[in-house]
Amino acid sequence: MNNSIGKTFKKLRVSQNITLKAAVHNIEQLSPSRLSHWENDESNIPLNKLDQLLENIHVLPNEFAHLVGQRYVNHLSLQVQDAFIANNIEELHMLALNQLKKYNHIQDNTELFLCALTCNFYYQKTKIDIFPMSLKEKITKVLTSTSLWNYYHITTFGNVTHLLPDELLYKIAVKLINSFPHIKDCGMENHIFAFIALLNANVALIFKNPNLAKKLLHKICQLEIHQFDYYSSLYLSIVKNLLNYQQTKNPKFIKLAQNIVHFCKSINKKDAALEFEDLISQIQQIS
Known part of the structure; x- marks a missing residue:
């Protein structure tokens, strides 16, 4: 080596x-x-x-x-993202079950993270929670005990938001916010991922507990978005409008969110447009 x-x-x-x-x-x-x-x-x-x-x-x-200047690609993450965008629920389910089986044989934190990711994406499409309680407890222990939010902790949190109870989700999000000055010092990548993880948490709270979502959004809005992070700016606007719609049921906020989707399409950001369209659809369904 x-x-x-x-x-x-x-x-x-x-x-x-x-x-x-x-x-x-x-x-x-x-x-x-x-x-x-x-x-x-x-x-x-x-x-x-x-x-x-x-x-x-x-x-x-x-x-x-x-x-160290090398490139690492996790192919499972790419498969999950592709299946999610394609709305392939059967593929998401298979990937999640296979990953859970793999973790039973190779019980390390990297495989645990991938279990959370696959189950979280599957839940977003089906509202069926197949992430075992024992693994939720392990994830929770990792996130609540860390004092150093590195890439591992940030992305783990960002990909388990729909599987945690609302009060615990809010508590961990605030812990991440309090660590933001250090995270910014660790570079652009962690800065961007941390902001996106917080927005993911806010979306989950819109579904679970809109009052907590409002409190968390107020804290998120005090944070600085990285100057090269166009996606988080758009995502934040979507979150604001969806929360307003969830609390008021005023259709103008859906229209404003849809305008952001149209803008994403106009600048050829099709993946972001599809993701935001899916969120809008989910909010409308529960309302």
Whole structure:
């Protein structure tokens, strides 16, 4: 393995005050001294140990790959997004069930995150919750105990919003908001993903508890949207109009939301347009 990877790993580990001993916890044939040698360019370690090391320091493989200049693509996430956009409920169900089975065999946090993602997308289409309570408790423990919101925690939260109770959802969202200054300092990607995760939480609360949704939206509006993040600006406008419609039942807010959809189509942002159309349809159905 490239020694620059060891240096990057060490920087992340030290920044979180994680000891060498904690970093190699439950990893066979990898001692603190061997890890230290790798971090300091004095030896190599087997590539198959890296995912376990990253899990122990709370960093996802794609986040780490980005930091060391490599590209990581999670094909399951892409499959789920494609099925969601195509309204392929049968495919979403199959992907969710397969991922739950996989987690039963490989019980690590990355697979848990993917379980949440697949079940969350399936729920949005069907309102059927197939995410086991035991896994909800594990996700909740991760999100409520973290003091460092990295890519893993942000995206996990953003993809479990429809599966958590409203009060807990609001509590975790506020925790994320309170960490926003640090998140901004971690770069554009985390800044954008954190804002989108909060909007996802707000959408879920519009369905579950509009009063809490209003409180959360007020806090979100105090945050800064990244200057290159066109999507969150549009998404925020959609959320405002859907919440107003949910509370007043005034059709003018649906019209305003539809105008945003038309704008997305006019600038060739078809995926965003389809996503916003789906939200509008869901709000109209429950009203």
